[in-house]
Amino acid sequence: MSHPTPTAPAETGERRHFLAWVSSFALAGSAIISALANFVFLKPRATYGAPSRFSIGRPDAFPSGARIAIEQRRICVAREGNQVAVISTTCTHLGCIIGVADTGFACPCHGSRYDQDGNVTAGPAPSPLPWYQVKLAPNGDLEVDTNIQIKPGTYLNI
Amino acid sequence: MKLPLAIASLVVFAVHGVVFYDQFFHKWERYQTAYFDQVRTQTKSDAERNEMNGRSPRIEQIIVTSFGDSRVDRCTTCHIASDDPRFAGHAQPLKTHPYLKELGDVQRNGVWERRHKFNDFGCTVCHEGQGRGLSEHYAHGEDHYWPEPLLGYVTQEPWRKDLLPGLKGKEYMQAACAQCHSEENFAQTPVLNRGRQLFFESNCYGCHRIEGMSDGVLGPELSEAGKKFKIDYLTESIVDPRAGMASSFMPKFNLSPADVKALVIFLKSRRGVNLTETSLSVFRSRLHDAASVSDTKPVAPGAADVVARGKQLVEDRACAACHKIGDKDGGIAPDLSFEALMKDNEWLVDHFKNPRGRMPDSIMPAFKFAVADFEAMTAYLATLKTPPALGAPADTYKALCARCHGDKGDGAGPVALYIDPSPRDLTKVAFMNSKPRDRFVASIQKGVHGTSMPAWEKVLNEQQIQALLDHVESTFVKEKRRELKARKVPEKNPVASAKDSIARGEQTFLARCTGCHGRKADGKGPNSLDMLPHPRNLRNHPFVASLSDQRLLESILYGVQGTAMPPWVDYGLSQREAGDLVNYIRSLTQASARPQLRAGR
Numbered sequence: 001m002s003h004p005t006p007t008a009p010a011e012t013g014e015r016r017h018f019l020a021w022v023s024s025f026a027l028a029g030s031a032i033i034s035a036l037a038n039f040v041f042l043k044p045r046a047t048y049g050a051p052s053r054f055s056i057g058r059p060d061a062f063p064s065g066a067r068i069a070i071e072q073r074r075i076c077v078a079r080e081g082n083q084v085a086v087i088s089t090t091c092t093h094l095g096c097i098i099g100v101a102d103t104g105f106a107c108p109c110h111g112s113r114y115d116q117d118g119n120v121t122a123g124p125a126p127s128p129l130p131w132y133q134v135k136l137a138p139n140g141d142l143e144v145d146t147n148i149q150i151k152p153g154t155y156l157n158i
Numbered sequence: 159m160k161l162p163l164a165i166a167s168l169v170v171f172a173v174h175g176v177v178f179y180d181q182f183f184h185k186w187e188r189y190q191t192a193y194f195d196q197v198r199t200q201t202k203s204d205a206e207r208n209e210m211n212g213r214s215p216r217i218e219q220i221i222v223t224s225f226g227d228s229r230v231d232r233c234t235t236c237h238i239a240s241d242d243p244r245f246a247g248h249a250q251p252l253k254t255h256p257y258l259k260e261l262g263d264v265q266r267n268g269v270w271e272r273r274h275k276f277n278d279f280g281c282t283v284c285h286e287g288q289g290r291g292l293s294e295h296y297a298h299g300e301d302h303y304w305p306e307p308l309l310g311y312v313t314q315e316p317w318r319k320d321l322l323p324g325l326k327g328k329e330y331m332q333a334a335c336a337q338c339h340s341e342e343n344f345a346q347t348p349v350l351n352r353g354r355q356l357f358f359e360s361n362c363y364g365c366h367r368i369e370g371m372s373d374g375v376l377g378p379e380l381s382e383a384g385k386k387f388k389i390d391y392l393t394e395s396i397v398d399p400r401a402g403m404a405s406s407f408m409p410k411f412n413l414s415p416a417d418v419k420a421l422v423i424f425l426k427s428r429r430g431v432n433l434t435e436t437s438l439s440v441f442r443s444r445l446h447d448a449a450s451v452s453d454t455k456p457v458a459p460g461a462a463d464v465v466a467r468g469k470q471l472v473e474d475r476a477c478a479a480c481h482k483i484g485d486k487d488g489g490i491a492p493d494l495s496f497e498a499l500m501k502d503n504e505w506l507v508d509h510f511k512n513p514r515g516r517m518p519d520s521i522m523p524a525f526k527f528a529v530a531d532f533e534a535m536t537a538y539l540a541t542l543k544t545p546p547a548l549g550a551p552a553d554t555y556k557a558l559c560a561r562c563h564g565d566k567g568d569g570a571g572p573v574a575l576y577i578d579p580s581p582r583d584l585t586k587v588a589f590m591n592s593k594p595r596d597r598f599v600a601s602i603q604k605g606v607h608g609t610s611m612p613a614w615e616k617v618l619n620e621q622q623i624q625a626l627l628d629h630v631e632s633t634f635v636k637e638k639r640r641e642l643k644a645r646k647v648p649e650k651n652p653v654a655s656a657k658d659s660i661a662r663g664e665q666t667f668l669a670r671c672t673g674c675h676g677r678k679a680d681g682k683g684p685n686s687l688d689m690l691p692h693p694r695n696l697r698n699h700p701f702v703a704s705l706s707d708q709r710l711l712e713s714i715l716y717g718v719q720g721t722a723m724p725p726w727v728d729y730g731l732s733q734r735e736a737g738d739l740v741n742y743i744r745s746l747t748q749a750s751a752r753p754q755l756r757a758g759r
Contacts, residue, residue, distance in 0.1 A: 015160075016160055019160035019161055019163070019164040020160060020164075022164040022167070022168065023160070023163050023164045023167040023168075024167075025171075026164070026167035026168045026170065026171035027167045027170065027171070029171045029174070029175075030167070030170050030171045030174040033171075033174045033175065033178045034174060036178075037177075037178055037181070037182075040181075040182060045216075045217055046217040046219060046232070048221065048230060050221065051218075051219060051220065051221060054277055055241075055275070055277050057275070058271065135205075135209075137241070137242075138241075138242040138243060138244055139241045139242060139243055139270075139272075140269050140271070141241075141275075
């Protein structure tokens with residue numbers, strides 16, 4: 001390439017540099033965005049398991065002193081006076097659904113037994129039953145979140 | 159070279175950026191953030207404020223397993239405040255779902271409680287739409303290929319702008335209610351109940367089958383219409399039956415828009431399943447139904463109340479949905495107001511049992527009533543003997559003839575569309591002037607067998623008929639009658655009917671006639687669609703049997719003026735060949751009159 005004027009080579013050089021910069025910036029940007037996008041896909045946004053937060057109806061449905069197991073949700077709702085708590089009914093040993101017994105909970109699979117507060121009293125279970133967070137939703141229903149475990153013995157006052 | 163590269167790479171970068179933004183920054187995240195913010199500012203409890211601080215947007219979903227296939231409803235991802243009563247006054251999507259007494263919601267101590275909890279029922283059980291969708295377009299079912307758009311809110315195919323206003327409204331959701339509340343008169347679904355009533359009132363059940371309700375065979379089965387069709391299609395099919403399929407012979411019923419809507423809602427509720435029923439309970443109810451049908455045998459009524467019973471039946475079975483009886487007029491089928499003057503009882507019973515026996519091209523459904531019912535209905539119709547009051551010939555024409563032949567005499571009366579063979583076009587001068595007047599008098603007096611033209615001799619006397627014909631000639635034909643040329647046609651078929659004559663006739667028929675009359679001689683040949691009047695159905699037994707040899711031969715040899723039938727004598731057809739054809743045509747109807755050959759209907 002030959003240019004008639006002496007100033008031309010410098011100008012074209014600058015322009016070329018600028019364009020090269022723009023191209024590399026844009027291509028590198030696209031590459032980075034694509035790479036980042038891949039990371040976002042690592043974790044699913046939603047799964048089809050049972051939802052972790054759900055409502056279990058009005059507090060009136062659980063009379064004082066009742067310990068009512070909701071088998072589908074694998075929880076037991078315990079109410080004492082104005083206090084409500086939700087205890088898991090999944091055995092900490094191998095995951096069987098445990099039943100509500102007079103003394104607390106009893107697992108039908110390997111004979112683990114728990115007391116009223118979910119502490120292990122017999123059998124192979126390695127740890128006490130977790131308590132789940134329960135709160136009063138704005139519409140007046142009790143709402144349980146099985147993702148949040150709370151300290152055993154913590155009740156919700158209604 | 160560098161400039162295009164730079165531009166191309168910028169474009170790639172922009173596209174990447176847009177895709178990235180579109181995929182990872184969602185509208186629903188903004189809605190949820192707005193919800194959290196509003197709750198934070200409104201709430202008085204610190205605990206809730208803290209909780210809202212800790213929450214970040216995520217996909218909310220309800221998994222419903224109790225109603226048919228398991229559903230995943232993510233509607234609450236955007237409509238996150240749907241169960242939060244504090245948001246009643248907000249705009250969508252952050253709006254509380256209304257509490258409605260019709261839904262069974264109750265108010266206790268000032269607090270509403272839902273009958274259908276979203277936790278158990280989800281959203282799409284009632285609203286339909288695409289539960290998994292996370293953008294408005296997909297979730298609301300606006301996508302053309304999604305079979306269940308949001309009921310009453312989204313219409314997918316606005317190809318008929320005139321129908322659009324009728325396709326929206328909360329009433330459409332009653333179709334979803336009926337998926338569980340299938341009892342006949344469920345008080346909370348009044349529009350649906352009206353639609354069910356209309357299905358019987360308008361005699362839809364005569365042609366359409368819905369399992370457990372009706373057994374019609376003429377029209378498509380509708381047991382699962384709600385699953386197959388969207389409301390826009392259903393509405394169009396009722397309002398304008400020929401819009402979807404030009405060859406449909408479904409009558410255009412004269413329903414009000416509100417009735418159309420009710421009928422559509424009823425049809426939309428037909429899905430073939432009840433979400434609360436198990437296959438066992440369906441089986442049990444069928445056993446019960448079968449038992450109850452055999453229990454209620456029709457009681458043979460005593461002779462005294464047969465007429466009353468027939469009247470009741472004619473009213474209950476909605477004959478007037480198509481026919482005219484007195485002041486009720488369905489606008490589709492002939493007038494029955496003085497039926498006893500035109501038809502005898504034998505004809506009527508035969509016609510009830512098999513409408514196509516006496517009129518092979520009738521569209522009247524073969525209703526499966528008990529024979530005793532048919533006889534009662536016949537007994538009632540036999541009492542309709544009051545002749546109509548008649549005035550001047552023009553008024554007579556209006557009162558008796560215009561329903562089929564049309565006000566203008568062009569054979570396009572309001573019911574002509576549903577009558578086959580079509581009513582004669584009285585304005586066709588060539589036809590009207592080529593036939594002797596005696597023939598018209600005979601047609602009016604005795605009727606035309608195998609067609610909808612009844613015998614008027616008990617209604618009109620000779621003078622009235624002559625006056626009527628004068629009126630037709632002066633008003634519709636308008637041309638002076640010319641002297642008819644005498645044609646040499648033998649009175650009797652010169653060729654004796656024999657096997658070889660029929661075989662020769664068949665060969666001639668296949669060679670010369672099938673283009674219009676069709677290979678089956680049913681008048682539906684490939685050319686027939688363009689012809690008016692349509693070519694004759696030569697398998698119409700009552701019609702062919704009523705014709706003399708002479709008339710058949712004349713029509714074949716010298717054609718029928720004013721129609722597409724040419725004079726075959728001009729094309730070298732000999733009288734002997736025409737005789738063979740007559741024998742062949744007569745052999746067809748004799749064969750089709752035999753009962754075992756009727757099975758094909």
